[in-house]
Amino acid sequence: MKATRQLHELGQSLWLDNITRTLLDDGTLARYIAEDSITGLTSNPSIFDAAIGDGDAYDAGVHAKTLAGLSGEALFIELALEDLRRAADLFKPVFDATRQIDGWVSMEVSPLLAADTAGSIAAARHIHHKAQRDNLFVKIPGTPEGVPAIEEAIFLGIPINVTLLFSCAHYQAVAEAYMRGIERRLAAGLDPKVGSVASLFISRWDVASNPQLPAELHNKLGIAVGQQTYRAYRALLASPRWQKLAAAGAQPQRLLWASTGTKDPSAPDTLYISAFAAPDTIDTMPEKTLFAFADHGQLHGVMATDGGDADAVLAQIAKAGVDIDALARKLQQDGAEAFVKSWNQLLQRIAGKAAALADKSKGPALR
Numbered sequence: 084m085k086a087t088r089q090l091h092e093l094g095q096s097l098w099l100d101n102i103t104r105t106l107l108d109d110g111t112l113a114r115y116i117a118e119d120s121i122t123g124l125t126s127n128p129s130i131f132d133a134a135i136g137d138g139d140a141y142d143a144g145v146h147a148k149t150l151a152g153l154s155g156e157a158l159f160i161e162l163a164l165e166d167l168r169r170a171a172d173l174f175k176p177v178f179d180a181t182r183q184i185d186g187w188v189s190m191e192v193s194p195l196l197a198a199d200t201a202g203s204i205a206a207a208r209h210i211h212h213k214a215q216r217d218n219l220f221v222k223i224p225g226t227p228e229g230v231p232a233i234e235e236a237i238f239l240g241i242p243i244n245v246t247l248l249f250s251c252a253h254y255q256a257v258a259e260a261y262m263r264g265i266e267r268r269l270a271a272g273l274d275p276k277v278g279s280v281a282s283l284f285i286s287r288w289d290v291a292s293n294p295q296l297p298a299e300l301h302n303k304l305g306i307a308v309g310q311q312t313y314r315a316y317r318a319l320l321a322s323p324r325w326q327k328l329a330a331a332g333a334q335p336q337r338l339l340w341a342s343t344g345t346k347d348p349s350a351p352d353t354l355y356i357s358a359f360a361a362p363d364t365i366d367t368m369p370e371k372t373l374f375a376f377a378d379h380g381q382l383h384g385v386m387a388t389d390g391g392d393a394d395a396v397l398a399q400i401a402k403a404g405v406d407i408d409a410l411a412r413k414l415q416q417d418g419a420e421a422f423v424k425s426w427n428q429l430l431q432r433i434a435g436k437a438a439a440l441a442d443k444s445k446g447p448a449l450r
């Protein structure tokens with residue numbers, strides 16, 4: 084059995100961390116669904132920046148929307164949602180078969196809103212309304228200002244993918260926000276079934292900490308943080324508070340492993356995929372990592388629900404001089420800033436394309 088199928092049979096969802104119009108047009112995404120057990124996908128500003136910048140697949144769309152009077156963020160949202168609606172439709176059979184647990188796609192609010200609670204809520208409402216797809220998550224970062232926006236969005240019935248989580252504490256804060264949103268819906272007589280995932284970023288921990296650590300501790304921090312968070316996730320699902328919500332019809336906010344491509348060339352290219360084999364979770368991976376795991380990936384058992392050796396590893400890493408709490412804050416801040424940079428590049432790229440296409444359409448005689 085293919086390694087990707089083994090993960091699927093284990094109860095883990097495999098999502099693609101990429102979307103391009105070419106993937107949709109040439110049938111590649113449909114093939115990943117059929118052959119590699121891919122049951123959803125995630126996107127972010129960096130992914131769309133690369134997609135729109137590579138080749139001419141988006142040129143016609145950019146030009147048509149420019150002629151219709153759109154520009155900047157409004158043009159991008161329309162462009163992105165065209166792709167994501169198509170992807171959502173491909174995953175709709177999975178969404179229906181799993182009773183809305185799986186089969187999702189994701190669209191991020193502007194990263195410029197990471198510190199703007201009210202702005203994030205308004206943007207989430209706008210994207211949710213424009214998307215017109217039940218299986219589309221709106222992504223909101225789990226920053227301190229994002230947490231109340233997440234609670235309010237869940238209360239409003241907007242499915243949310245919480246992004247940019249780096250620590251167990253980050254996860255627990257957004258899990259609380261999710262449950263508060265569901266509890267408020269129940270109190271208001273509303274349907275408690277609102278989809279959500281909490282995305283914990285893994286590999287960036289090791290990129291940041293490896294230079295400070297002895298070789299024997301390289302590429303261990305991300306896995307240890309994930310183990311610690313998985314333990315908290317399992318404890319929450321077993322808690323009386325959650326059990327009460329589940330009995331009322333709520334569905335779990337699933338834990339999603341993000342940033343699972345190996346960044347260290349000396350480490351196995353399937354390192355994080357094997358380490359995070361865990362039921363009732365999602366692993367979203369770039370194509371390169373998907374190919375690697377499908378080709379030669381191996382499972383080495385299931386992630387321990389009690390955290391395994393996470394506490395011992397984290398203690399060793401702290402003893403070696405890494406301030407794990409401070410690094411979690413820095414990683415979240417750096418991640419938010421990186422998405423802002425990609426967002427600005429993306430809008431500049433779209434504006435440049437729009438201008439070039441408008442100039443080209445005038446023809447040489449009119450220039």
